[in-house]
Amino acid sequence: MSTSSIGSLINSALGGLNIASSSLQTTGHNISNVNTPGYSRQSVLQSARTPQFSGAGFIGSGVQMEGVMRSYDSYLQGQLWDVNGKLGAASTMNAQLSQLNNMLSDPGSGLSPALNDFFAAVQAASNNPAGIPERQALISNAEVLANRFNALDGRMQDMANGVNTQLQDHVSTINTLAAELADLNRRILDMQGGNPAQQPNDLLDQRDQLIADLGKEVGVTVVPQDNGQVNVFIGTGQTLVAGAKYSALTTVQDPLDPLRLEVAYEKSGSVISKQLTSGTVGGLLRFRNESLDPARNALGRIAVGVASSMNDQQALGLDLEGQLGGNGANIFTMPKVGVQGAAGNTGSISSAVVSDIGKLQASDYRVTYDGSAWQVLRQSDGKTPSDLSVSGGTISFDGLTLTVGAAPATGDSFLVQPTRKAGSGIAVAIDDPRRLALAAPYVSNAGVNAGNVSVSEGKVSDAGTGINLPATAFGKPVDIKFDDPPSSFTITYSGGTVSSAYTEGMSINVPYPAPSSSNWSVSLSGTTPVAGDSFSLTPAGPGDNRNGLAMAALKSQNLLEGDSATFASSYGRMVTRVGTDGRQAQIAEKAQNNLFTQVQQAQQSVSGVNLDEEAANMMRYQQAYQASAKVIQIADSLFDSILAIKG
Known part of the structure; x- marks a missing residue:
């Protein structure tokens, strides 16, 4: 064997020694990072060197190292990022809805017990209309009911504030992750030196983990670039990271609802909340828009319904002093309709009132002036109310009446919230139990009559x-008295008389004082009156309870949701909707958890470190190293032998 052959043998063995050493180092690196989040298993790529030609043919010249490859599947990684974002949204929705559902459905602190106790107190006062203790108990239960509305609405406002705080925290986290991601893009480009084939595997793993963390926050779409960098988009294609630059996000106040924060670009101020549906941020926004706001509006609608109907009925009766209940003695303070104008408006809405609780929707509205007409958009479904009517300076829709103040300019816009804050706006307005108007205005009486004509008890018309x-x-x-002949009769009242021909079933109406448009109406029935037959309407005394009974009957009347729901059933529907949303959120979270586990297992089967496999590799590479060292030892011995022969 020639000295050149021995040199080739040593070079070949050195190649094997180096490959074995690099493989041992890479295997040790894998073992050390077995618990590092996002780490992908690495392995040494090697290939045979170009063989050398000899007279007997080509002789191998050993091995060479091609690089270090990480075990990676871009498809599985992309799936993992996508599912991670959806899991973040589902988990957030479930956690938030669980709180809301527990609050509303609690048998002790929910609205139902307070409603039942209030109407039970109304019934008890009606059973003894002259009793001061019963009247005082009614006022006390009214205060409990108003306080319950206040407490529930306050809890919902706390949850809305919590959403604002969490949005600020998560937007800050997103900005931190985006900045780190942009910096990693820059470092990866620098380290590759313009050669994407030479990849800094550990930095790529760090970048993938940052993207995973970012995806859980807001949901991401990742687009790899030819230079080894990645661009990251959120929502429906809004840019967050582009190469080594990122677009910082911030939270801004809704211009028409200062208590509400939205997500926007920090530099331009452009709001992108509606585009964000995935990740924790998407879950928070969805919870607020799809569950919390509708529930709060539904609670407010019940508060408006209770206050309006009880006050209206109170106004139709007489109190213990013989005064109308509507004479400055409302039972509840009527919650105000919220109207917020945009900055820069020249016009105004001077008043907004609920005109029909049966038509009232649990929704906010955007009211805008386009230069020639008013446009109204219902926020709950994005539709224009079918009963929208604009007449002069009055805008009517969905049981609301708005009065335009200052003349509007093109683009003027308003946020109208008829029920959003009604739960916190309701309060008890009466403190004197004697002012409760439990009596009807009149008692119908008949004289000692010979004919068969009778007078009705009377009702509000x-x-x-x-x-x-x-x-x-x-x-x-x-006083009503039939003439002679009895084909007509004469009505005598304070201030005058009225004569009229008699027709069976005809009505006699005594109008309530303004601003009421109601009448106390009685009807005369019977075919054979006799001259001199008489009837009278006399003001009811303190023992009358008919208006109180009408108040108690409001409990079972379908006054809300298009006259299809009572106060209790409307609350029950709201609780059911929240419970259904909560159940769907639980199912969605469980499904996304299972899917995430499956995708993660598939991804880890490619990229994960298996300690048993690495231990086996360690032994294999150790043996290869020892074998290559042995070859060098043998070559050294052969070289010594050649030197000895020549000597």
Whole structure:
């Protein structure tokens, strides 16, 4: 054997020695990072060197190292990022809805017990309308009911504030991750030196882990670039990271709702909340928009319904002093309709009132002026109310009436919230139990009559068909007497008389004083009156309870949601909707958890470190190293032998 052959043998063995050493080092690196989040298993790529030609053919010249490769599947990694974002949204929705559902459905602190106790107190006061203790108990239960509305709405406002705080925290985290990701893009490009084939594996793993963390926050779409960098998009394609640059996010106040924070680009101020549906941020926004706001609006609608209907009925009765209940003695303070104008508006909405609780929707509205007409958009479904009516300076829709103040300019916009804060706005307005109007205005009486004509008990009527007395007659006795012949009769009231031909079933209406448009109406029935037959309407005394009974009956009347729901059933529907949303969120989180586990297992089967496999590799590379060293030892011995022969 020639000295050149021995040199080739040593070079070949040195190649094997180096490969074995690098493989041992890489295996040790894998073992050390077995618990490092996002780490991908690495392995040494090697290939045979170009053989050398000899007279007997080509002789191998050993091995050479091609690089260090990480075990990686871009498809599985992309799936993992996507599922991670959806899991973040589902987990957030489930956690938030669990709190809301527990609060609303609690049998002790929910609205239902307070509603039941209040109407039970109304019934008890009606059973003893002259009793001061019963009247005081009614006021006390009204205060409990108002406080319950206040407490529930306050808890929901706390949850809304919590969403704001969490949005700020998570947006800050997103900015930190985006900055680190942009910096890693720069470092990766620098380390590759313009050669994407030479990849800094550990930095790539760090970048993938940052993307995973970012995806859990907001959901991401990753687009690799030819230079080895990646661009990251959020939402429906909004740029977050582009190479070594990133676009910082921030939270800004909604211009029409200062208590509400939205996600926007820090530099431009452009709001992108509606585009964010994935990750923790997407989950928070969805919870607020799809569950919390509707529930709060639904609670407020019940508060408006209770206050409005009870006040309206109170206004139709007499108190213990014989005064109308509507004479400055409302039972509840009527919650105000919230109206917020955009900055820069020249026009205004001077008043906004609930005109029909049956048509009232649990929704906010965007009201805008386009230069020629008013446009109204219901926020809950994005539709224009079908009953929208604009007449002069009045805008009516969905049981609301808005009055335009200052003349609007093109682009003026307003946020109208008829029920959003009604739960916190309701309060008890009456403190004197004697002012509770439990009596009806009149008692119908019949004299000792010979004919068969009778007079009805009387009821509240809106339509004034029949004989309409002047409003000045209200609250004073009204006498009815048949003439001779009895084909007609005469009505005597304070301030005048009215004569009329008799028709069976005809109505006699005593109008309530303004601003009420109602009447106290009685009807005459019977075919055979006798001259001199008489009837009277006399103001009811303190023992009358008919208006109190009408108040108690409001509990079971379908007054809300298009006259399809009682107060209790409307609350039950709200709780059911929240419970259904919560159950769906639980199922979604469980499904996303299972899917995440499956995708993670598939990804780890490619990229994960298996300690048993690495231990086997360690032994294999150790043996290869020892074998290569042995070859060098043998070559050294052969070289010594040649030197000895020549000597």
